[in-house]
Amino acid sequence: MKIPPFILFLMITFGILATVSMLAPVLFPIDLSDTELTARFKPPRLFDPESDFLFGTDSLGRDVGIRLLYATRTSLIIAFLGMVLATIFGLIVGVLSGLNGGVTDHVLSFITDTQLSVPTTFIGIICATMMGSDALTVIIVIGVTGWPGFARLVRSQVIQLKEAKFVESSRSIGASKTRIFFEHILTNIASPLIVYATMNLSSFILLESALSYIGLGIQPPETTLGVMVSDGRNYLLQSWWMAVIPSVLIVLLILQISLIGDWLRDKLDPKLKNKT
Amino acid sequence: MTRFIAVRVCKAILTVLFVWTVVFILSRVTGDPVDWILSEGGSEEAIAQVRHNLGLDFPLWEQYFRAFVDILTGNAGDSYYYARPVLDLFGERFVATLGLGVIVFLVTILVGIPLGVLAAVKHNTILDRLTMTFSIAGYTIPNFVLGILLIIVFSLHLHLLPSGSYGTAAHYVLPVIAMAVGPTASVARLTRSSMLDVIGQDYLDSARAKGVNEWAVIYKHALRNSLIPVITILGAQLSTIIGGSVIVEMVFAWPGIGSLIVSSARQRDFPVVQFGVMMICISITFINLLVDLSYSILDPRIRVKN
Amino acid sequence: MDNNPILEVKEARKYYPVTKGFISRRNIGTVKAVDNVSFNLYKGETLGVIGESGCGKSTLAKLILGLTAPSGGEIRLNGEPVRPDMPLSMRRNIQMIFQDPYSSLDPRMDVRRIVEEPLRVHERLSKEEKNRIVLPIMEQVGLPAGALHKFPHEFSGGQRQRIGIARALVLNPELIVCDEPVSALDVSIQAQVLNLFASLKKIRGLTYIFISHDMGVIKHVSDRIMVMYLGQVMEIASKRSLFGDARHPYTQALMSAIPKPNPAAKKSRIVLEGDLPSPIHAPAGCPFQSRCPQAMEKCQIKPELKQVGEGHYAACHLVNEGVSHDEIYRSKGM
Numbered sequence: 001m002k003i004p005p006f007i008l009f010l011m012i013t014f015g016i017l018a019t020v021s022m023l024a025p026v027l028f029p030i031d032l033s034d035t036e037l038t039a040r041f042k043p044p045r046l047f048d049p050e051s052d053f054l055f056g057t058d059s060l061g062r063d064v065g066i067r068l069l070y071a072t073r074t075s076l077i078i079a080f081l082g083m084v085l086a087t088i089f090g091l092i093v094g095v096l097s098g099l100n101g102g103v104t105d106h107v108l109s110f111i112t113d114t115q116l117s118v119p120t121t122f123i124g125i126i127c128a129t130m131m132g133s134d135a136l137t138v139i140i141v142i143g144v145t146g147w148p149g150f151a152r153l154v155r156s157q158v159i160q161l162k163e164a165k166f167v168e169s170s171r172s173i174g175a176s177k178t179r180i181f182f183e184h185i186l187t188n189i190a191s192p193l194i195v196y197a198t199m200n201l202s203s204f205i206l207l208e209s210a211l212s213y214i215g216l217g218i219q220p221p222e223t224t225l226g227v228m229v230s231d232g233r234n235y236l237l238q239s240w241w242m243a244v245i246p247s248v249l250i251v252l253l254i255l256q257i258s259l260i261g262d263w264l265r266d267k268l269d270p271k272l273k274n275k276t
Numbered sequence: 277m278t279r280f281i282a283v284r285v286c287k288a289i290l291t292v293l294f295v296w297t298v299v300f301i302l303s304r305v306t307g308d309p310v311d312w313i314l315s316e317g318g319s320e321e322a323i324a325q326v327r328h329n330l331g332l333d334f335p336l337w338e339q340y341f342r343a344f345v346d347i348l349t350g351n352a353g354d355s356y357y358y359a360r361p362v363l364d365l366f367g368e369r370f371v372a373t374l375g376l377g378v379i380v381f382l383v384t385i386l387v388g389i390p391l392g393v394l395a396a397v398k399h400n401t402i403l404d405r406l407t408m409t410f411s412i413a414g415y416t417i418p419n420f421v422l423g424i425l426l427i428i429v430f431s432l433h434l435h436l437l438p439s440g441s442y443g444t445a446a447h448y449v450l451p452v453i454a455m456a457v458g459p460t461a462s463v464a465r466l467t468r469s470s471m472l473d474v475i476g477q478d479y480l481d482s483a484r485a486k487g488v489n490e491w492a493v494i495y496k497h498a499l500r501n502s503l504i505p506v507i508t509i510l511g512a513q514l515s516t517i518i519g520g521s522v523i524v525e526m527v528f529a530w531p532g533i534g535s536l537i538v539s540s541a542r543q544r545d546f547p548v549v550q551f552g553v554m555m556i557c558i559s560i561t562f563i564n565l566l567v568d569l570s571y572s573i574l575d576p577r578i579r580v581k582n
Numbered sequence: 583m584d585n586n587p588i589l590e591v592k593e594a595r596k597y598y599p600v601t602k603g604f605i606s607r608r609n610i611g612t613v614k615a616v617d618n619v620s621f622n623l624y625k626g627e628t629l630g631v632i633g634e635s636g637c638g639k640s641t642l643a644k645l646i647l648g649l650t651a652p653s654g655g656e657i658r659l660n661g662e663p664v665r666p667d668m669p670l671s672m673r674r675n676i677q678m679i680f681q682d683p684y685s686s687l688d689p690r691m692d693v694r695r696i697v698e699e700p701l702r703v704h705e706r707l708s709k710e711e712k713n714r715i716v717l718p719i720m721e722q723v724g725l726p727a728g729a730l731h732k733f734p735h736e737f738s739g740g741q742r743q744r745i746g747i748a749r750a751l752v753l754n755p756e757l758i759v760c761d762e763p764v765s766a767l768d769v770s771i772q773a774q775v776l777n778l779f780a781s782l783k784k785i786r787g788l789t790y791i792f793i794s795h796d797m798g799v800i801k802h803v804s805d806r807i808m809v810m811y812l813g814q815v816m817e818i819a820s821k822r823s824l825f826g827d828a829r830h831p832y833t834q835a836l837m838s839a840i841p842k843p844n845p846a847a848k849k850s851r852i853v854l855e856g857d858l859p860s861p862i863h864a865p866a867g868c869p870f871q872s873r874c875p876q877a878m879e880k881c882q883i884k885p886e887l888k889q890v891g892e893g894h895y896a897a898c899h900l901v902n903e904g905v906s907h908d909e910i911y912r913s914k915g916m
Contacts, residue, residue, distance in 0.1 A: 110287075110290070110294075111294070114290075114291045114294050114295070116512075117291065117511075117515060117560060117561065117564060118295060118515070118557055118560070119515045119516065119518050119519030119522075119556075119560070120519055121519040121520075121522050121523065122519060122522070122553050122556060122557070125522070125537060125538065125541045125549060125553065126299060126302065126541075126549065126553055127302075128541050129540075129541040129544055129546060129549045130302045130303060130305075132544075133542075164685060165680055165682055165685040165686040166685065166686050166687055166688040168649070168680075168686075169678065169680055169686050169746075169749075170688075170699065170703075171649060172647050172649055172673075172677070172678045173673065173677070173699060173700045173703055173704075173749075173753075174670050174673035174674070174700075174703050174704065175699070175703045176703075179703065183688075183691075183699075184688050187688075187690045187691075188688070188689070188690055202416075206418050209418060209420075210418060210420060210523050213420050213523065213526070214522065214523060214526045214538045215538070215542050216538065216541055216542065229420065229421065229424065232424075233424065233527070236424065236427060236428055236432055236439075237432050240428050240432075243424050243428075244424070244425070244428070247421040247424060247425070250418060250421060251416055251417050251418075251421060254416050254417075254418075255412075255416045258412075258415070258416060
């Protein structure tokens, strides 16, 4: 597969970022609740060449750079787990809807459409109110807000595939419904599903950041990019880097994943263009 | 035609009921509301009293319907935290959010659509490239990030605009920009691609060669048809705007419904959150219904298909 | 040609009800996709089935393959009834080749998996056993063994059709139903594939039902030909009889549409006017009357298939009174 240099560049940078952040506890083992009050508000090295800290420190003297890695790690893990949840649930609903048709389809489609009309942040708010704000809640929120999109996609793919000639020919050979489902339908859904999941990963990261920002996501001392931005919001005047640096990283991650996802979609399944 | 309307209305009602069911189930499943109020625990009578006040001693079915009707009629109980009627709290903050939402929506339409049209008409020129870049920025940069950046640049360094709270027209500028960029970019992008589909490249080039008069004709017909998919997503954009208002209100300390709901959520002040979510859901459903019905007037094909 | 029919189709019907409404399904009509079709198929022959789109040939194929149940009548393969729930052992005896080489092969499977699929469904064989079956067949259809690990999109239309044929042969069936197998191919490739069909028939002793809308192709491959219109049989005869002496006006119109190699030959083209009537509201009587250049009052009564020659039957009032096709079947006690 030929990968254009720019996309390759994005993939490599994202890969490095992801890997390093995943290894943060190994590379930079710290206790996230540690504070170093003597080193508060130190600016990044870019602005103060004598600063010990590459990215400065925050209001509690903690190294922004190291926290950034931990934050990215948590954000990515949560977004990824949420995506898995959404994919599984969406797959189940979409397959049931597409294969069975009839009343099942009507009911499930109704639920899917209804959910799509509720703003995702509100679902997050409700869940946080009821279940408390922690990593598990956020993952569930992502799963809950994300699955309708997957279900729609899977459903339309399954409906198309059901009528495909190669499915009919398998039936004429005598293949059982189960065999046809696993050998033909699932394998043909896999690729559009993966593309769609990749493209949505960026919006899951966004959702997590937004929820954490308003305090309804991950709670300190655990940190994610959204939490870091929220921490920095109150100190914009004196140490703007606290908020800006994690913000830049959020944008960077979203940009990388979106562009890679777009390219992946154009390469594998251009028909998906209309479904986003 | 009436059948079409009836179906749509039924769907809308079912949608609201569905959301309410989910909210209700979640609320009852995840813990006894009494615990939230009497957090220190209390005597048997106290608990029973609170239960009675909250209407929790009715059977579950009754609670479901009573609470739903209550919300619809505005009788949403008292906030646990503020110990004031929920309705009052919302009433105070309603205008602030409404103002913001309406302006953002207007900006989205009035900036997004012309931008998309221009980009389509001047396809492959610098303006087009800029618009596309703008649209990428729109979905890449989250609204709260944008808000913070705007504050840093325009408030703290340039001292041009206030960084938060509410009051004059100047206070509106930054929040509106932060909230509007996303939806505007989406609308612009969709308008552009829709226009391009309708116009077709050859048509454009030959029109350019012929002179300005042709353009007026293109605008009139092409625009009308290409707007149809755009209107379709306006409903979704509204959802996004309302969802976004929650976050942006926090960034700018905007005394609106969004920030009320969020801070109540943080305190697990359930009546406030419940009312807020239901009210917003009902509004969105209602507006979507209007949008649905209105564009079926614009596009007769949709009416017939159903 | 044997005298034992391997396939017997008796008064087969497939009706689809057309309903309206979501809550209360009102029946507003019936599409009679296949309406009282009877014929026998003998071992070793190729029966060509011709008709325009919508004449029911594809539905007939589905009935014969047991992909859908008949609404009436009976279909028997070697004496056993053909139904969607028929045993796997019966299914291996009839295979199908499809029209569109581009959609009849799963794009995500390599050729080996595609061709071996019938083996996977019907048997448990080891790799060597499968190879023993698959490799000679690949040769017979003219595909290199190296094609086995490639994917469908790497092949041309004609080659993909060969893959489909290979897949159909793998279980060594007696009967192969070919549903417009060359319609989607370039004319030059059509000839190659048709020749392949002929050689396979000889080598493997196959029996074909060959469906097409192209009279030229049908003429090339068939021993006997059945002409269908709106789900009913208009005429059935041996190739020679049909081309020598077509009796049904519809058949005559189809014949006249075959391009003749001699441009100087007189153009006696019969042009049919009007469109196919809606299959939901099929007219009573002869289905062809709305377009027939020789339609009469009498045509509002449905004509029976009457014998006009040896093994030659036509359903038209213009045909002289002869023995009815269906009577012959009923009298043979089938």
